[in-house]
Amino acid sequence: MxxxxxxxxxxxxxxxxxxxxxxxxxxxxxxxxxxxxxxxxxxxxxxxxxxxxxxxxxxxxxxxxxxxxxxxxxxxxxxxxxxxxxxxxxxxxxxxxxxxxxxxxxxxxxxxxxxxxxxxxxxxxxxxxxxxxxxxxxxxxxxxxxxxxxxxxxxxxxxxxxxxxxxxxxxxxxxxxxxxxxxxxxxxxxxxxxxxxxxxxxxxxxxxxxxxxxxxxxxxxxxxxxxxxxxxxxxxxxxLFRVEHEKLHSSQTDYTATHLPLVREGLIEVTYDQRISNGKATIEQVYVTALNDRPQKTFQVGETVKVTLVTRFHEDCEKVSSCVGLRDRFGQSLVGKHTWYDHPGLIPKVKGGEVVEFEFTMQLDLHHGEYLAIIAVASQRSEADYDSLDIIQDAFVITVAGENRHWGMAKIAGSVNIYHHGQPLEVAETAAL
Incomplete structure (x- = not known):
């Protein structure tokens, strides 16, 4: 058979x-x-x-x-x-x-x-x-x-x-x-x-x-x-979805070091295989550090990562948003920061030739493991209606190490109260049961 x-x-x-x-x-x-x-x-x-x-x-x-x-x-x-x-x-x-x-x-x-x-x-x-x-x-x-x-x-x-x-x-x-x-x-x-x-x-x-x-x-x-x-x-x-702007790569090579912010600690090499760009903006530098700006890509459970996207705009863009998100190996979005939802919100207008730095911090209340980052800059008209100026899937990997401190993939705010025989239990009493 x-x-x-x-x-x-x-x-x-x-x-x-x-x-x-x-x-x-x-x-x-x-x-x-x-x-x-x-x-x-x-x-x-x-x-x-x-x-x-x-x-x-x-x-x-x-x-x-x-x-x-x-x-x-x-x-x-x-x-x-x-x-x-x-x-x-x-x-x-x-x-x-x-x-x-x-x-x-x-x-x-x-x-x-x-x-x-x-x-x-x-x-x-x-x-x-x-x-x-x-x-x-x-x-x-x-x-x-x-x-x-x-x-x-x-x-x-x-x-x-x-x-x-x-x-x-x-x-x-x-x-x-x-x-x-x-x-x-x-x-x-x-x-x-x-x-x-x-x-x-x-x-x-x-x-x-x-x-x-x-x-x-x-x-x-x-x-x-x-x-x-x-x-x-x-x-x-x-x-297949990559929209390459005419002479985008050649225009990038025309920039000299004086056009870019000075390189500092924490600059990482980004994987560009899954980049989708319309050529109006380019994420040119990505920094991954701890809060003290020291380079770091492996964090303990509960520690905070800082991700900075240095973005050059080639054309005038309105209602500009940016985001950093983490996904698991199955591609499921877990946590992230997005200026559509998070302070300080959208930039009303950015002129062509300007460079903008987007700095994100995220507390990694995740299970230990490896997570893929998605980074993006967009022109956002509504939550679901936007133009992707530059988006990079699986841009880099963040490793979370240490003991898990919560149930599920991500920690959420909340509390648990226990009542035994109608009376609330204290922590010490709970441990003794």
């Missing part, structure tokens, strides 16, 4: 694009003259995914991810190449696929179950589990066309995971659900991993990809750009 769950050999997919609807009819009636423009969504995709592996698929919009998933799921035929899958496939693709909007949720459960090869008795035996997981109440007997996007994805995911799949395909759909449902879904995905189900996971949330997947591919313009572990895939993905 093969230990490969999914095998693709030189798979390509071409779509025809017609300038006018009548051109499609003309091509059918007069086949000698092509009237369509060919668009190759996939080109020569060769890929093998072992059984039991959770495999990530990452790419920008339009890279061919959805087309590839549909071909693997069997809902779309390739133009050329061979696709071999082993076992039952359950696919949670784009919102709306696989469900008849006129049917009720209950009818769609049975409809989808039969398509996936389950008998009526098997579906009936699993129906209560599906309904309980979806948790949409009386809407289960209402037409799907009346559902919100969140209700739809609840039912679709509940069906997908309860049909005993050998291969589960999840495409971005979980981003629609609320945080409680997402947490429940990820717990179930982990249970499926433990059972040896092959999972093909697609998401723009690179933190989730790194957390769930052992390996993945990066698709770009319908081709595999690289196959590697998630951290490498994430790095390559960010590179």
């Amino acid at each position: 093969s230990d490969i769950a999914i095998s693709l050999n030189q798979v390509s997919k071409c779509f025809k694009r017609y300038a006018r609807p009548v051109d499609r009819l003309k091509e059918l009636l007069l086949p000698g003259k092509p009237r369509a423009e060919e668009f190759w969504a996939l080109r020569d995709i060769s890929l093998e995914i072992p059984k039991g592996e959770t495999f990530g698929l990452v790419g920008q919009n339009g890279s061919g991810k959805s087309t590839l998933l549909q071909i693997i799921a069997g809902t779309l035929q390739p133009s050329s190449g061979e696709v071999i899958t082993h076992g039952r496939i359950s696919a949670l693709l784009e919102l709306g696929s696989g469900f008849n909007p006129e049917f009720t949720g209950r009818q769609n459960v049975f409809f989808n179950g039969r398509i996936l090869g389950l008998s009526q008795a098997e579906i009936e035996a699993r129906f209560d589990d599906i309904a309980a997981f979806a948790d949409i109440g009386d809407f289960l007997d209402q037409p799907v066309k009346t559902y919100s996007s969140g209700m739809f994805v609840r039912l679709a995911f509940a069906v997908a995971i309860n049909v005993s799949p050998d291969i589960l395909i999840v495409d971005e759909a979980l981003a629609v659900g609320d945080i409680f449902f997402q947490a429940k879904c990820f717990r179930r995905i982990e249970a499926l991993q433990d059972r040896g189900v092959t999972i093909l996971f697609v998401s723009h949330d690179l933190g989730s990809v790194q957390n769930l997947c052992k390996e993945g591919i990066l698709l770009h313009h319908g081709q595999i750009l690289c196959r590697d572990e998630p951290s490498v895939i994430s790095s390559e993905y960010y590179k």
Whole structure:
């Protein structure tokens, strides 16, 4: 028996694009003259995914991810190449696929179950589990066309995971659900991993990809750009978003030492592989020190780090913000400082040619370990609406050492009171219990 769950050999997919609807009819009636423009969504995709592996698929919009998933799921035929899958496939693709909007949720459960090869008795035996997981109440007997996007994805995911799949395909759909449902879904995905189900996971949330997947591919313009572990895939993905200003590097080399602030202790070498810049500003120096300005990159739990970003502005910029954040190895943001939230706030205007220093201090109430820093300067119109002037992912590493002093990844302000027999306990009494 093969230990490969999914095998693709030189798979390509071409779509025809017609300038006018009548051109499609003309091509059918007069086949000698092509009237369509060919668009190759996939080109020569060769890929093998072992059984039991959770495999990530990452790419920008339009890279061919959805087309590839549909071909693997069997809902779309390739133009050329061979696709071999082993076992039952359950696919949670784009919102709306696989469900008849006129049917009720209950009818769609049975409809989808039969398509996936389950008998009526098997579906009936699993129906209560599906309904309980979806948790949409009386809407289960209402037409799907009346559902919100969140209700739809609840039912679709509940069906997908309860049909005993050998291969589960999840495409971005979980981003629609609320945080409680997402947490429940990820717990179930982990249970499926433990059972040896092959999972093909697609998401723009690179933190989730790194957390769930052992390996993945990066698709770009319908081709595999690289196959590697998630951290490498994430790095390559960010590179695709790099917007390089014309002659940015050459303009930087034109600056002499007199144009920059004098170099002082604590200057570090920053990793620029994941830089995204529009050329309007450049973070030119980064200092990591203790509060006494002595160079330091390893701190004890609870100590304070100072990070200084020396930034040159090449053009006039308004409502300027800056930030420093720390992430874990899965890419999850843990703590940080951001002038959108923190004093002194935004700079109303910075003129081209000016140099601004942003100095951040953060108390490292974190578990011991290594943390990746993200540093950025932006022109910020609102919390979610901004232009990234210069952003560097995984710029440097901060190491936190020593004994953990709290539960969870980060310490939060608060207190605990204990009442025993109706009376508050003092510290000494608590220790004696």
